[in-house]
Amino acid sequence: MRTGEVAALAGVNVQTLRYYERRGLIAEPVRGPGGHRDYPGDTVSLLGLIKTAQGLGFTLDEVAGLLGAARRGRPGDRLRERVVAKLAEVDRRLAELAAVRETLARLVDAECDSLTDCTRPDCPLSAAP
Structure with a gap:
């Protein structure tokens, strides 16, 4: 071909x-x-x-x-170990994304009004390091 x-x-x-x-x-x-x-x-x-x-x-x-x-x-040869490692990587990334999702949901619930100067007392951004 x-x-x-x-x-x-x-x-x-x-x-x-x-x-x-x-x-x-x-x-x-x-x-x-x-x-x-x-x-x-x-x-x-x-x-x-x-x-x-x-x-x-x-x-x-x-x-x-x-x-x-x-x-x-x-x-x-090494396929299984590579698949297991890739699965662990996906699980780690899913956990990171779940944490991001949680923070975003808290931002929505808090009705934050500014990225740099939010006046909401329960703003998750003000608690960020």
Whole structure:
């Protein structure tokens, strides 16, 4: 498959496809007689896997590490520990967001009237460090 076709089927742009090549996330394709890139059929599913992993919060560096382990014949190599670490990171971020949400809700309830000079006695901003 040619570059444009792969990009369209995978839902990425051509620059993303080439960037993933440079990063080693996908193999550089063979060139056809006219010099056009000719990608293997599994490239679209690999791109989908990369996008799914990114959607789960994995960075491209982390995805590259997981793909490298899979290419070395150890697809489960460190996958579980990386998923557990990512889950812990998500839990930490959720706790931080819950604290932010609580403070925002208190601001709404207190009907604060100024960010820098609120006159409400129960303003959560005045209690901030």
